[in-house]
Amino acid sequence: YHPSSGKQSGSLNSPKGWYDAGDYNKYVVNASFPLGQFFLLEEQYPNSVADGDLNIPESGNGISDYLDELKYEMDWVLTMQDEDGGMFHKLTTKNFEGMVMPHEATNQKYIVGKGTAASLDFAGAAAQAARIFMPYDSIYAEKCLQAAKKAYNWSLENPQLEFVNPEDISTGQYGDTNFDDEFFWATSQLFITTSDNSYLEHLKKEDIDFNYSPGDGWTKFMRFMGIFTLLENKSLLPDELYVTFREGILNTADDLTMRTKTNDYFQCVDDFQWGSNSDVLNTAMIIAQAYRLEKKPEYLTAVRQAADYILGNNAVGYSFVTGFGDNPPMFIHHRQSAADGIVDPVPGLLSGGPNKDKQDVTDGVVYPENVTPMKSWVDHEDSYASNEICLNWNSPITYILGFLEQESK
Template identity: 65%
Template structure:
């Protein structure tokens, strides 16, 4: 049976922790009664069970039965077998089953580095020359400067394009930093095989610092943050070193400034033990940025005429002010920041699309609730109750939805919605270690790694059936068949914004099937920093908390 697997058996293609809930979804099963779990080497059945009654799942557009093999906790490599359908993709059961995927999701950031060559000893067959040194970037008039240029090197490419965006660098950094703050020993030195490996410091912090170094360059002398560094338009699907359009410092606004202030204030705590001078520079920059935002509280960014790269626009900055104030208070213990927080009517409800525009309030809550002794009477209890209540609602919702994930509206980057909800459940578990929260997180990851209506593990290079044609210029422009590994596809997007751009979707797809493995599909198959960030957090969380 080697290499012959059925797409009709959907499961986590990487694997499960021994004590985790383990479910596979059988599609078009023709009312099969039984299933088996077979050892991948001996082909002998190690577990047998009864399939659920048939169910119709409207979000997926499928009739399914569920195979529950949670009782199997023996470590090994296995397949599901259903008579008349065949064998599933292989999967493992083990105590550190997601470690490689976790490290891979971080190594994916290295492949996104701008301003340096990716050498073969670190990048393998995805090695490439340097692109975008960004040592002489012109100011666009929208930056507030009519002439001149500046250097703004390093950083990660934001997504499938070659732009660098302050807002969507700071937001993912906040999530990456949260993992480090929650689990300081999560990644050590020499674990990622990056150029900094062997320097005696955490490879994780080395990689995050490469991005933080860039964001620091985007602060204007008055404290405000320029919005982005891009060309006027997107490049063709070419390699970075062949991308030679003039790049500009574009725009300046409240959202980018506040997100930077939050990330930089958090960076102070993260880097303090490693490099106190660098940490202090981050904190000083955060204070300066926050002060600019207080004086300029309503500066929205809209793409200037002629600029068509990512906008990352926003007009409501309450979430950003909350996050920035929370991180600055925790790093300085200056109660001015705490007093400025809008603590009334905190919104703990997650809705699909709560990404770079509004998820920041949760990041502020996550940081604050970890510092009970630093909070005034009643505020900690309000935060804790709100997070637990949100997690309870998500757990309940996931139990009733197709493929056991807690969203029913599939928008741009829906996989990040799944993972951002999982972060809420993870924080709830840290506050009250209830099994239902851990189970909710595990099943969200199962969904992303293969237990979904497309039957794909959406993480490139991890799983048997993974995206091969992501909307990603490096992967399209190189001569390597496989895409760059460790990058998360955006996932189903029922809005189909690219349907008129050469992307061919099935006719009238179900919401969960509004995804195609096609290179032009920027609406469903692009990659992005703020999608990898919650994936990294959740995989790291599970590696620490699951057994």
């Protein structure tokens, strides 16, 4: 344990889980929020990936390979809960490892920090997991639900505990100062899972912002994830509240769809920040929910155009997904891909995308001279600002591709 965890000694057995990005660290915030996006596909389109489809060790166990893979991450996040219900923030080394293979990344790892954001994001994901796993493993589902309740109650008692990296820790911070969106997501998931009206009373008091702003990502987009789940469960909501959520999503989707008619390459984003590809896909998720409410052809077209952008119809002429398309990225910022001795990178990983701020130029990354925001991307493994991979980028593309596969049948 790092002292920031609140414990002065000891260690924690914390196996399983996915590495978050191009590094070898694991973060509760950016495990839980992506899990919510992954879970949404399973809730809306069950068994899209059947048992045996992925040829993983769990194949043949009678459960979707997709759920088996998500459980592997959920199992890890469950280990990060303290006895009092609060969530430790991350499991990392003090500094990022070099471009080496996992078995060569041997620096000491630490349980670092504790905070409201991690606890609420976990509560949302764990409450969702309880619903999804109930038909397959009721004991595991109940474990997830009880853990979600504990994390939520801890957050009510610690509503403003912000995580900031300690002085000796330089790995991803995933910080936030406003937890309204996290509270809304966790409350929504717990209400739908439990039907407990005490959660509904909290929801009634929320003032929801339906506008999407580039960069929302893992700090704010979870409010939309809460709305998506609530809209899927109309029978549990008061009519007035349901209408508010429905109209809010439809109005936002209409605005985003209109942007595709004037923006270059027919997608919704005109402000290219860190992980801009996730902004393209998150806006597409909003439009996809609108399509589930009203089968307007223009909604489906807009979602397809977002996928087209990601897969090559963009200003740099690359597919942003490794291993797919005529011109995919070859040099992503990803340690396994850089160190495994294989020319091609690990397939199926989404590059972050154009980033006007180019934070990595101070580390020697070279972009084209006077490059425009939409072209601020380079296929170079040092470009962590434009060409890194990350869980909360792969989760919306998984949803969008699954949505299009199912809705195009």
